[in-house]
Structures are given as C-alpha cells and as structure tokens.
Amino acid sequence: MPDRDWWSVLWPDPALVMRQIGVEPGMIVLDLCCGDGYFTAALAKRVAGRVFALDLDAGLIEQAKAEVAGVGATVRQWICADARDMGAVLPEPVDYVLLANTFHGVPDQASLARAVRSVTKPGGSFGLLNWHRQPREQTVVLGQPRGPKTEMRMAPDQVSTVVEPAGFRTSKIVELPPFHYGIVLEAID
Numbered sequence: 117m118p119d120r121d122w123w124s125v126l127w128p129d130p131a132l133v134m135r136q137i138g139v140e141p142g143m144i145v146l147d148l149c150c151g152d153g154y155f156t157a158a159l160a161k162r163v164a165g166r167v168f169a170l171d172l173d174a175g176l177i178e179q180a181k182a183e184v185a186g187v188g189a190t191v192r193q194w195i196c197a198d199a200r201d202m203g204a205v206l207p208e209p210v211d212y213v214l215l216a217n218t219f220h221g222v223p224d225q226a227s228l229a230r231a232v233r234s235v236t237k238p239g240g241s242f243g244l245l246n247w248h249r250q251p252r253e254q255t256v257v258l259g260q261p262r263g264p265k266t267e268m269r270m271a272p273d274q275v276s277t278v279v280e281p282a283g284f285r286t287s288k289i290v291e292l293p294p295f296h297y298g299i300v301l302e303a304i305d
C-alpha cells in the first residue's frame with residue numbers, strides 16, 4: 117500500500133471519484149483488492165453499506181475496517197481471499213466491481229477480467245482506477261516520484277484490449293488529475 121501521507125494528497129476527494137466513475141446509490145459493489153480501505157470508505161458511504169470488500173492481506177482488511185468505521189459507514193461482508201477466487205467466495209453477483217491501483221500488477225490480467233465478469237450482473241460495470249502511462253519520474257507527489265514502475269503502467273486502450281474479450285464493452289473514460297484515469301466497462305452478454 118502507498119503511504120497515506122502522499123496518497124491522500126493525490127486523492128483528496130475519494131467520494132467525488134466514486135461519483136465520477138459511475139458508482140450509484142442502490143448498487144451492490146465489490147471493492148476488489150480493497151487494501152487499507154481508502155476507497156472502500158467512500159464506496160460504503162455512496163451505496164449505504166452494500167459493499168463487499170476483498171483483499172488477500174488480513175492486516176490491510178483490519179485497517180480497512182477501521183477506515184470504514186471512521187466515516188460511520190458499514191460493509192456487507194469483508195472477504196480475505198485471493199482475487200482469483202472471487203467467483204467462489206462472493207455470495208451474490210454485483211452491479212459494480214471497483215479495482216483501484218492494482219490492475220497494472222496483475223500477472224494474468226485476462227483471467228482476472230473473466231473472473232470479474234463472472235461476478236458482475238449483465239449490464240453491470242467494471243471500473244478501474246489506473247496511473248496514466250507516463251514516466252514515473254514525472255509523477256511527483258510531495259517531492260518524490262510515486263506510483264508503479266513506468267513499464268508497468270497501462271494506457272486506457274491497453275486495458276480495453278485485455279478486458280473486453282472477457283465480456284465487457286468500454287463505456288467511459290474519465291480523467292482523474294493529476295496522474296490517474298478511470299475506465300468503466302459495461303458487462304455484456
């Protein structure tokens with residue numbers, strides 16, 4: 117996980133980001149690879165607790181629980197599991213899967229996209245937050261270069277190319293300055 121000091125400078129308004137990427141009240145949402153809950157808390161408020169939050173790291177889930185409680189929100193279920201097993205561990209299909217700041221490092225992205233499709237309702241959405249594909253030395257926050265290695269970063273069209281064959285259609289790309297974009301793909305039959 118990135119340190120919270122510069123992470124919160126980079127993402128001053130996670131609630132706004134949830135609106136920008138099309139998370140609507142009433143949706144059932146999966147925060148896939150939720151980490152320490154920075155976005156989980158905003159999600160949980162946005163959908164009044166209809167969130168499943170999954171991460172492999174039990175310690176980060178404990179941090180995320182505190183984060184969500186700190187904003188007075190709740191999560192329907194915390195799931196400590198491997199993302200690749202989401203189809204087996206998630207109790208119901210969801211309207212929206214959020215994957216923030218993680219896809220660039222996934223070893224088998226096509227397989228993960230298929231797993232996401234398997235838990236997403238038809239017409240539902242897969243939203244990803246990613247660092248733009250720009251040199252790491254240019255993505256400076258609080259005086260230091262931040263984020264993944266340059267060669268790991270993905271442009272939006274690269275995400276579409278790998279995710280769409282799993283049964284998605286790119287529906288929206290939003291700029292999230294200074295260094296990120298959001299890409300939303302709709303689940304098709």
Ligand SMILES: C[S@@+](CC[C@H](N)C(=O)[O-])C[C@H]1O[C@@H](n2cnc3c(N)ncnc32)[C@H](O)[C@@H]1O
Pocket residue numbers: 117118148149150151152153154155170171172173176197198199200215216217218
């Ligand atoms: C860079 S952090 C992003 C956390 C959060 N989404 C955010 O943007 O603040 C990546 C997260 O992916 C989780 N992770 C890595 N491999 C995983 C796997 N195979 N299954 C589930 N979670 C995994 C890590 O534990 C970590 O919390």
